[in-house]
Amino acid sequence: xTTPRRARSTRQGAAVESLLEAxxxxxxxxxxxxxxxxxxxxxxxxxxxxxxQGLVGAGTVDMLRTTAGEALYRQCADARHHHHLVxxxxxxxxxxxxxxxxxxTGAVAREHGFTDVDHTIEVVGTCRxxxxxx
Amino acid sequence: xTTPRRARSTRQGAAVESLLEAxxxxxxxxxxxxxxxxxxxxxxxxxxxxxxQGLVGAGTVDMLRTTAGEALYRQCADARHHHHLVxxxxxxxxxxxxxxxxxxTGAVAREHGFTDVDHTIEVVGTCRxxxxxx
DNA sequence: TTAGTTGCAAAAAGTTTGCAGCACG
DNA sequence: CGTGCTGCAAACTTTTTGCAACTAA
Numbered sequence: 001x002t003t004p005r006r007a008r009s010t011r012q013g014a015a016v017e018s019l020l021e022a023x024x025x026x027x028x029x030x031x032x033x034x035x036x037x038x039x040x041x042x043x044x045x046x047x048x049x050x051x052x053q054g055l056v057g058a059g060t061v062d063m064l065r066t067t068a069g070e071a072l073y074r075q076c077a078d079a080r081h082h083h084h085l086v087x088x089x090x091x092x093x094x095x096x097x098x099x100x101x102x103x104x105t106g107a108v109a110r111e112h113g114f115t116d117v118d119h120t121i122e123v124v125g126t127c128r129x130x131x132x133x134x
Numbered sequence: 135x136t137t138p139r140r141a142r143s144t145r146q147g148a149a150v151e152s153l154l155e156a157x158x159x160x161x162x163x164x165x166x167x168x169x170x171x172x173x174x175x176x177x178x179x180x181x182x183x184x185x186x187q188g189l190v191g192a193g194t195v196d197m198l199r200t201t202a203g204e205a206l207y208r209q210c211a212d213a214r215h216h217h218h219l220v221x222x223x224x225x226x227x228x229x230x231x232x233x234x235x236x237x238x239t240g241a242v243a244r245e246h247g248f249t250d251v252d253h254t255i256e257v258v259g260t261c262r263x264x265x266x267x268x
Numbered sequence: 269t270t271a272g273t274t275g276c277a278a279a280a281a282g283t284t285t286g287c288a289g290c291a292c293g
Numbered sequence: 294c295g296t297g298c299t300g301c302a303a304a305c306t307t308t309t310t311g312c313a314a315c316t317a318a
Contacts, residue, residue, distance in 0.1 A: 008272055008317055030307080044275040049308065065199040069282080070307070085246055094246050100238040105257050108230045112219055113262035121255045123239050128247035142292055142297055164282075178300040183283065203307075204282070273316075280309070290299070 007054075012043040016051040020061065025092045026072035026084075064122060083120075087127035096123075146177040150185040154195065159226045160206035160218075198256060221261035230257070 007013075015036055020027070033048045052073050055061035062074045062084070074093060076082075082097040101121060109117040149170055154161070167182045186207050189195035196208045196218070208218075208227055216231040235255060243251040 010273065010317075012274070028307090046275055046309080047273080050273085053309095063201075065201065065203060067197075067199065068306095069199060069203050069205070071203070085242060085248060087248070096242045096246070098238055098242065101235055104232055104234040104238070105255075108219060108232065109257060109259050112228050112230070114219060114221070114257075114259035115265050117257060117259035119255065119257040121235075121239075121253065123243060123248075123251060123253040125243050125248035125251035131249050144292075144298065146299070162282090180284080180300055181298080184298085187284095202281095270316100270318095272318100274314085276312095278309105278311080280307100282306090282308105284303105284305070286303080287301095288299105290297100291295105292297080293295095 012047050013051050015041050015043050016048055017055070020055070020073065020075045023075070026062075026064065026074045026086065028070050028072055032073070064120070083122065085123045085125065087125065087130055092127055092129075146181050147185050149175050149177050150182055151189070154189075154207065154209045157209070160196075160198065160208045160220060162204050162206055166207070198254075217255040217257070219257045219259070221259065221264055226261055226263075
């Protein structure tokens with residue numbers, strides 16, 4: 001699978017990107033595909049996956065894995081390093097960042113002799129709106 | 135799938151548990167299954183999965199997902215809340231904990247109106263031994 | 269024109285389930 | 294003895310790949 005020298009703009013690619021842009025939380029590929037189909041702007045599932053891969057590679061989109069093993073994608077509003085606060089009920093995600101954690105991970109790693117450290121932090125809870133409607 | 139009223143002790147269950155106990159890092163079900171088979175103490179892959187599920191449910195074992203979508207299991211040395219510092223090369227995992235992160239996640243959640251907060255933190259890097267042998 | 273893109277069908281990969289037989293207590 | 298446990302084969306789920314037709318530039 002050679003990376004194309006240049007990318008071409010297509011209806012399908014635009015559809016995937018714009019739907020992701022219009023979404024607020026994390027969404028699965030299957031979910032995105034279903035919505036595109038529902039709204040009549042159909043795109044093959046394969047193509048949805050291919051565009052998502054490209055976007056993740058380009059750093060435009062974040063990907064994470066559910067405990068259930070499903071991949072979720074989300075447009076990054078902020079290109080800088082950040083983490084997510086996800087609502088377990090409605091899926092809304094807030095991007096958060098903080099020196100505190102960054103410092104902590106660095107310190108812990110150093111303490112144990114680890115280098116080239118990278119980290120993933122996901123905080124899940126129930127957002128205000130969902131706990132109100134519960 | 136009804137949960138058995140009581141558990142029975144079997145050769146297979148013991149094999150899975152003891153191998154996990156003897157392992158230091160995170161291991162996949164397939165990996166554990168292969169090693170059991172290799173050492174002649176064969177157990178069906180299905181059974182390995184079933185025991186791992188049980189152990190995770192009992193809180194004796196930690197499970198996490200690779201970015202690639204594979205589930206990894208590890209015996210918890212420490213039953214208290216903790217996180218992992220995993221070596222990306224050899225898989226060795228160190229259990230770490232710290233007030234700093236706990237406080238940070240709590241603060242961030244509160245700040246955004248989230249409740250019932252839970253979090254996952256995985257720090258991956260290259261351990262001393264691996265960076266030395268590289 | 270021509271290389272990148274699409275999407276169907278089929279393959280992978282990992283995990284779960286149906287079921288008949290085995291074994292602990 | 295009886296209820297769990299086992300493991301094979303088959304089903305499932307999510308994601309990837311082969312390939313021929315299609316299309317933006």
